[in-house]
Amino acid sequence: MLLTKIDTVVFVTVLLVAQCTATIPHFLNGRPKNGMLGKPKARDTTAPLPKDQWFEQKVDNFNDANTKTWQQRYFVNDQFYEEGGPVFIMLGGEGPLAPIWMVEGAWVNYAQALNAMMFSIEHRFYGKSHPTMDMSTENLQFLSSEQALADTGNFIQYAKQRYGLHDNKWISFGGSYSGSLSAWLRLKYPHLIYGAVATSAPLLALIDFKTYLGVTEASLGTTGPVCNTEISKATAAVESLITTDSGRMQLKTMFKLCEDINPANIYDVANFYSLLAGNFEGVVQYNRDNRDFEGGVGGNITIDTLCGVMNDTSRGSAIERYAMINSMILSTYGENCLDISYKSMIDDLRKTDWNSSAAAGGRQWLYQTCTEFGFFQTSDLEDQPFGHGFPLNFSVQQCMDIYGSQFNADLINKGINRTNTNYGAQDIKASRIIFPNGSIDQWHALGKLLDLPDGSVAIFINGTAHCANMYPPSPDDPEGLVQARQLIKSLITIWTLPLA
Known part of the structure; x- marks a missing residue:
């Protein structure tokens, strides 16, 4: 894979469906926009709520x-x-x-x-x-x-x-x-x-939560083995297309990317791979709960929905069905295109004002993962269908790029050891x-x-x-x-x- 050739470059995990108007991920290190515990559905929407x-x-x-x-x-x-x-x-x-x-x-x-x-x-x-x-x-x-x-x-x-x-x-x-x-x-x-x-x-x-994708695969596998097999085929097709100019243009169209893929920008490429995996991760994490939809994948999208698309070979090739899932998630969030820009995401997460988009919690939670917990959901697990395009070094780089170069793997591991x-x-x-x-x-x-x-x-x-x-x-x-x-x-x- 492209990233494994650069041992000295460190990168960051973003498991999300990206916004076009605000580039902080909807799904960052397993966290939807408004936190990992969503809002329960209200039975009586007219009932008064307690005051602050x-x-x-x-x-x-x-x-x-x-x-x-x-x-x-x-x-x-x-x-x-x-x-x-x-x-x-x-x-x-x-x-x-x-x-x-x-x-x-x-x-x-x-x-x-x-x-x-x-x-x-x-x-x-x-x-x-x-x-x-x-x-x-x-x-x-x-x-x-x-x-x-x-x-x-x-x-x-x-x-x-x-x-x-x-x-x-x-x-x-x-x-x-x-x-x-x-x-x-x-x-x-x-x-x-x-x-x-x-x-x-x-x-x-722990710093490398690679088993996150392992459980994702197992959860998708509750519908049968075909779903993961088709995801694996789609991932291989993406990896092949991304190596040529014509292939990258095809990917831009299929996955409704906001901008062209620059193969020299390894951060954007890694972000692209993690976003595609994130389409499935968020649905699995909140499958069939009783939340209100508020920043986490909601509505009628479930594991059965995703695998129903991936298993239906009458709807095109595996990569075409993979792209259909992407379009489905974009539509859920009311977005026109998938933003893979690593720089835009980092720039937003660097904002420190309480009125900024970062104040929704993305900057704060990422700081806690960089100093206390790790929890980086990487593609390092060998046996899973989403490829290996966003390894641990992709996660650590985000900590360094947002908070400073001192927030390297050594510091992260010290914080993790202290927590445990x-x-x-x-x-x-x-x-x-x-x-x-x-x-x-x-x-x-x-x-x-x-x-x-x-x-x-x-x-x-x-x-x-x-x-x-x-x-x-x-x-x-x-x-x-x-x-x-x-x-x-x-x-x-x-x-x-x-x-x-």
Whole structure:
């Protein structure tokens, strides 16, 4: 492949469907535009939502000499609460905090049944919670999971006083990255959090998350072997066409590219390959969940949709059907062309103003992956159908190009090692944590799939995707998902009994 010839050049992973008007990816390192935990569908669109509340936090929880403070957004719902009931807190993640979660979702049903007080708290640097004047690299030093956990501890102490919740049992909830935070909150602050639900929580930080494509392939393979075979054929055809002038013009037309492919621009070429894989990755990650469509692939596009196209040989060659998928995704987002420009993407992610397109969360989340987690979804896995056009060195270059040359592989690995040492990775040791994961979801490969001897429970849900158990129930939910929600409710009920 083109990229493997340049050992000294480092590149970045972008698993996305690109915009033409704003070039920050829709799907960046597994993250849709508004965060990995989407919004649940509203059953009553006229029902009032809770208003923004604000709490003063320190900019740096670990340096008393820094006296700067900021206002953190949170929401509260006390409609189900009865004195002595439990307190539920949903942790914000790598996107704006959605107030709809205060009135919709499985945890609302649990709260109603158990007479719980409900809070949710927005993660620093996301949504409206701005600890600093901008998102400069210097200011992003205050963006970390540890700071976010400390923020939550501060908030709990505040809420106990303000709302008179001194002797209640607190249960934390989160999904995806905020699921990790939920587990880590129980681990690090057991005196504040009695139990935790950590849905689709990646616990193992690593720089090369190449198994992401492996799970993608396996999930597509649930429809039969033909789909992956046809994707592999299409990838080979793309790789062949990209080597000639006429072939590149053909690719531009077929895949509705915004500009010509310059074979000398290895960044753009790698971006092109990752975008084509991203058309499938996003659909797989959120297959058949009950979200509202908001920046993640939604509507009626499912694994069955994608493989239905790829398996239908009457609709043209494999590459023609691959291009049909691309057109389908562009149409879903209302885009006219596929933007493969690496420079445009980097330029947007370098923006530091809170009013910029970067403030939606792409710049902040990428910074966290470059300093704490890695999670780069590369094409390095040998046996998968999407080719090898966006290897690990493509991921690291984005960190360097956006935040500075010091953000190289060595620094990234140091941050990853610190994260795993700090939290225990998949060897986490803590009681009363529930770890739900879906078999379709690529992130389950980094999660906890086995029970812990000290009372933490892993729930592996066949046929479900990312954070599916958190969304409102649907009559179409598979039986395993129904049972998972019931088990979560039963465990929380046991935890919150007066004598538990």
